Amino acid sequence: GQQLNQSPQSMFIQEGEDVSMNCTSSSIFNTWLWYKQDPGEGPVLLIALYKAGELTSNGRLTAQFGITRKDSFLNISASIPSDVGIYFCAGANTGTASKLTFGTGTRLQVTL
Amino acid sequence: GAVVSQHPSWVICKSGTSVKIECRSLDFQATTMFWYRQFPKQSLMLMATSNEGSKATYEQGVEKDKFLINHASLTLSTLTVTSAHPEDSSFYICSAVSPGFEAFFGQGTRLTVV
Numbered sequence: 469g470q471q472l473n474q475s476p477q478s479m480f481i482q483e484g485e486d487v488s489m490n491c492t493s494s495s496i497f498n499t500w501l502w503y504k505q506d507p508g509e510g511p512v513l514l515i516a517l518y519k520a521g522e523l524t525s526n527g528r529l530t531a532q533f534g535i536t537r538k539d540s541f542l543n544i545s546a547s548i549p550s551d552v553g554i555y556f557c558a559g560a561n562t563g564t565a566s567k568l569t570f571g572t573g574t575r576l577q578v579t580l
Numbered sequence: 581g582a583v584v585s586q587h588p589s590w591v592i593c594k595s596g597t598s599v600k601i602e603c604r605s606l607d608f609q610a611t612t613m614f615w616y617r618q619f620p621k622q623s624l625m626l627m628a629t630s631n632e633g634s635k636a637t638y639e640q641g642v643e644k645d646k647f648l649i650n651h652a653s654l655t656l657s658t659l660t661v662t663s664a665h666p667e668d669s670s671f672y673i674c675s676a677v678s679p680g681f682e683a684f685f686g687q688g689t690r691l692t693v694v
């Protein structure tokens with residue numbers, strides 16, 4: 469099945485640093501979502517974006533829905549150790565009842 | 581937030597046996613649930629869409645006779661891996677769609693076939 473490309477694949481950062489990751493698709497989506505997955509757990513929704521160009525924040529997280537509807541960005545400010553995990557973007561289209569296409573994932577590790 | 585519960589969290593079975601995994605939406609009714617499979621260090625890949633009261637829709641390359649899905653009620657979908665083999669070992673995750681069209685994920689089931 470189709471997958472969305474995420475970059476970077478992994479990153480090591482120091483506590484307090486800001487983090488940026490992005491997600492690109494060859495096709496258009498009407499909804500972009502960002503999830504975090506801890507080891508051995510299911511994904512947990514962080515931010516949902518429903519409109520092209522939309523910029524949405526959730527605490528230290530900010531995500532943007534690209535104007536072309538083929539990409540999205542996630543920023544984490546002032547990272548803390550509990551930000552460690554795998555971040556997945558996902559795209560969905562209206563009428564597909566949340567049938568999601570997931571990105572390849574970005575593994576984040578935060579050092580003290 | 582809404583809660584989706586999967587059971588069991590992990591299971592080890594012998595090659596050739598069948599394993600059933602349950603996905604329950606605890607505080608909402610879900611007419612649609614999805615089943616995903618995730619191999620180590622990889623992303624989630626959609627296997628099938630489970631619709632209450634009707635047959636599941638399988639993604640290309642997923643064997644419907646091997647991965648039996650039953651969505652008998654608005655709060656329960658089951659995935660049965662039949663005649664499991666070591667290559668079926670994976671992390672299986674379900675999601676349930678709320679009336680507000682948000683997808684909530686279960687905690688996953690780690691299947692190991694020996």
